[in-house]
Ligand SMILES: O=C(CO)[C@@H](O)[C@H](O)[C@H](O)COP(=O)(O)O
């Protein structure tokens with residue numbers, strides 16, 4: 001049998017960069033239709049800022065193997081809504097995942113297929129278990145990059161469709177200088 005070689009790498013804990021990883025960049029223009037305030041979205045689109053970057057070390061989509069990736073989620077808001085990742089179910093919906101907070105301040109919105117949502121605040125050292133079947137999106141509620149590591153089955157895949165269409169039942173906003181998790185007025189079951 002041919003064995004794969006082990007990997008040992010140092011994540012840059014200041015920048016989130018994983019040496020040799022595949023880099024993915026998501027700009028505001030990649031998130032069209034995701035934010036509530038369309039006017040604020042179109043205004044900020046003139047600058048089209050980078051919202052997040054992902055550094056991933058991925059294996060073939062085979063049962064039993066693992067991928068890992070850091071995400072660098074930049075601070076910012078569209079209207080009242082904090083910058084977030086697209087959010088997804090896994091294509092193989094029963095695949096779980098572990099997140100680990102490295103730097104900055106934020107949290108994770110999770111949601112069942114029925115739309116039951118949960119908010120878990122995250123900072124450096126926070127570990128989050130994403131159970132099978134839960135969609136997940138991270139949100140930066142601070143004013144520096146929010147950096148975290150994700151470890152997930154290499155055959156999990158991403159299913160962005162239903163979140164893109166319906167969003168999460170909760171949104172994370174700044175109101176009166178406070179972080180609030182409130183009902184999404186546009187949520188439709
Ligand atoms: O959950 C995973 C992998 O299963 C993370 O690595 C995200 O892929 C990343 O934080 C970007 O978020 P999305 O754009 O994929 O929602």
Ligand SMILES: [Fe+2]
Nearest residue numbers: 090097136152
């Ligand atoms: Fe995931």
